[in-house]
Amino acid sequence: MAHEFQFSIVIPTYNRCDMLCRAINSVASQSYKNFEVIIVDDGNTVSDDVFNSYDFQITLIKNRTNRGAAESRNIGVRAAKGKYISFLDDDDEFAATFLNATHKVLEESLPEVAYCWSAVEHCYYDAQDLSYSSRNQSFASKYKNKEKLFESALSIGLGYGVTVKREALFDVGLLDVRYTTVEDTELFIKLLLNNHVPAVVPTVGVKIHHHNRSRMTGLEHHSKRITECKMLLSSYKGFFKQYPTLRKQLEMQIVHLSSEIEEFGQSPSKTKNYVGT
Secondary structure: OOOOEEEEEEEEEOOOHHHHHHHHHHHHOOOOOOEEEEEEEOOOOOOHHHHOOOOOOEEEEEOOOOOHHHHHHHHHHHHOOEEEEEEOOOOOEEOOOHHHHHHHHHHHOOOOEEEEEEEEEEEEEOOOOOOEEEEEEOOOOOOOOHHHHHHHHOOOOOOOOOEEEHHHHHHOOOOOOOOOOOHHHHHHHHHHHOOOEEEEEEEEEEEEEEOOOOOOOOHHHHHHHHHHHHHHHHHOHHHHHHOHHHHHHHHHHHHHHHHHHHHHOOOHHHOOOOOOO
């Protein structure tokens, strides 16, 4: 199948126009230029004239009603014309070398490699969102067995520069909209079950901003996340029976979320920045 672009960058957005512009600027800085951008506006707040200054193709899709992150990403994927689909959150940024490094890994990998993610820089903000401290999170590029690789694959989210072959996404049925907080983990499980092997881009490809505005990893969403983690354990019993360390990993996630609820409560005003899927 011929593709019009090598990459389609899908950005769902909801009422964060200032951060969205920062995200798009990071795409504009890419050293690799064969891409399109698809923005799915789930809050109907983005104006077309925001994109007039950019010299690459940007498609803006406005949802008539709020559809949520999973369905908004699916809408973007269905509109995509690229060979590879890269996901970018509206409050994060790509490093300038992200597409180039990702393209190199995917093009030089074996045919069964269908998706990848990259090392990231985490930026943790102070209470006023005025300054931040940062740390890098990297991943091994080689693993001693499949289960160790899968452990890493289920420890991340789509915000880690996840890029998937378009055909692989349609092969597994895209994101499951029944999940609103762990839809990325559910997608990764489906990819692994269908023998779509992941790879790792060793260089830092994404700057993840852990700010104090509402985020899906915020404490106010922990109860929902716990419920959906339990749904995953129930829906994919065979997968977790085959890989017991992955079941343990998800069970520990539930324990971690529960302990944070107990310690901090669930008020958005008490949001604690938290790394994980």
